[in-house]
Amino acid sequence: MSQRRAYLDIAPGETRGVVTLDGRPEHLILARDEDDPRHEPGARIAARVRKVEPAFASAFVDLGEGLEGLMDYPPDRRPVEGQMLEVEVRAAPRPGKLAAVRGVGPAEAPVRLLSPGPSVADRLAHLTRSRETVTGAEARRRADEAEETALTEAHVLPGGGLVVIETTRALVAVDVDLGPRKGPDPxxxxxxxxxxxxxxTARLLRLKGLGGLVVIDLAGRGHDGTALLNAARNAFAADNPGVAFGPVSRFGTLELTVPRRTRAVSEILLEPGGEPSDRTLAQKLVRRAESEAEGETGRVVKIEAGAAVARLAWPLIDRLAERMGARFDRVLEPDWPRDRFEVTVP
Structure with missing residues (x-):
């Protein structure tokens, strides 16, 4: 029987939650201080209907402070422009896509956040059906491992072989490669x-926060479509409701759709070009400084960083110093590249 465990890593500026499935990362939840709670799945908002699109049975709703959501509605419950509704965020916004919301009932003005979505700890409990959560150094190690895996494209399969997961604007492409895997019966x-x-693939898509249209290019030919579809239904059962499958095609591909509910991990951690963002580098610096300070009690920790990362990291180091003591010597290195920083104990 599969076993899931939860890990919670808390640092100034960011909380990371990890769920492992049989020891391997399955979910990575990232929450940063600057995240807008109106974009988090599960948040309840008193929203105003800005525009109704009858041709698509959908409406644009004002979530406040210039933010919008897209709400589908049944034919017999068409909203009216200007109407106040309580809505629940069902899927976080993505580049080029608004947050998806559903109508809950009437609401009173003004537009405002009624209640935030579940916390990272609550989401971990929901995913594992347990309140048992590992914290401390082990949780940090698991979160670092989950981040690294989530940002990797090529993944070695148990027993050999490879899956490569790449995203495009239209779909998620998954290539299955036999590689050096060998056996007596091909x-x-x-x-x-x-x-x-x-x-x-099911586990990795959950870890990466990917969904939408997924095309899996299977290895070999002459596939047992029924067996593969049954395996896919079992593998993606945790993503229901909303998963839909197409038959295995004569070209050896399996197509399915998986609901998008959260932002992709890569969208949170990386710049559009694929490099870690300044915010991600600053958070990594802060975690390293915290780990050094914990291991060297009473000694000064020296932190050196370039301007872009220092600008974001220094306020977080201030918070760390308040909790651990003022033992951080910060040095700005204006000529250093953005991805260089050093944390040492002189």
Whole structure:
């Protein structure tokens, strides 16, 4: 039976939650201080209907301070422009896409946040059906591992073989490669590879926060479509409701749609070009400074960083100093590249 465990890593500026499935990361939840609570799934908002689009049975709703959401409505419950409604955020916004919301009932003006979505700890409890959460150094190690895995494209499968997951504007493409995997029965080998790849793809998509249209290019040919579809239904059961499958095509691809509910991890951690953002680097610096300070009680920790990262990291280091004591010597290095920083104990 599969086992899930929860890990909670808290640092100034950011909280990270990890769920592992049989020891491997399955979910990575990132919450930063600057996150807008009106964009978090589960948040309740008193919103105003700004525009109704009858042709698409949807409406644009004002969530406040220039933020908008998109709400679908049934034919017999068409809203009226200007109407106040209580809505719940169902999916976080993504680049080029508004937050998806659902109508809950009437609301009174003004437009405002009624209640935030569940906390990271609450989400971990929901995913694992347990309030048992590991914290401390082990949680930090698990979160670092989950981040690294979530940002990797090529993943080695248990027993050999490879899956490569790449995102495009239209879909998520998954390529299954036999690689050096060998066995006495090639047909059985390929079948087992594809079954393993489907299960791993489901876990990795949850970890990466990816969804929408997914196309899996299976290894080999002459597939047992029924067996593969049954395996896919089992692997993606945790993502329901909303998962839909197409048949295995004559080209050896399996197509499915998976609901998008959260932002992709890469969208949070990386710049559009694929490099870590200044905010991500600053958070990494702060965690390293905290770890050094914990391991060297009473000694000064020296922190050196370039201007872009220092601007974001120094206020977080102030908060760390308040909790651990003023033991941080900060040095601005204006000529350093943005991704360089050093944390040492002289």
């Amino acid at each position: 047909k059985s080998l390929v079948r087992q590879l594809n079954l393993t790849a489907i299960a791993e």
